[in-house]
Amino acid sequence: MRVVSVMVLVSMLAACSGQPTLVNTNKSPAETRADYDDCQGQAAMAAALTPKGKSIDDIRQKALDECMKAKGYVVK
Numbered sequence: 001m002r003v004v005s006v007m008v009l010v011s012m013l014a015a016c017s018g019q020p021t022l023v024n025t026n027k028s029p030a031e032t033r034a035d036y037d038d039c040q041g042q043a044a045m046a047a048a049l050t051p052k053g054k055s056i057d058d059i060r061q062k063a064l065d066e067c068m069k070a071k072g073y074v075v076k
Helices: 002-016 029-048 056-070
Strands: none
Touching: 029 056
8 A cells, every 4th residue: 555655646746847858869759758658657666665764756766867768868
């Protein structure tokens, strides 16, 4: 139950935050959006598994950035 609650909270927070600038000249805007959505899901899971005392926002953002970089993007 805690995981579901955290995932809902993270999703709500992510909707409020601005999207970072992502650069990959080999991908279309639709591909970029699909990759970003996939990475957001992975980041939400990483944040849901965050140990007590750690910053959920920091963990989520780091996971999101690392995922996008792994897909070939430069995150600015």
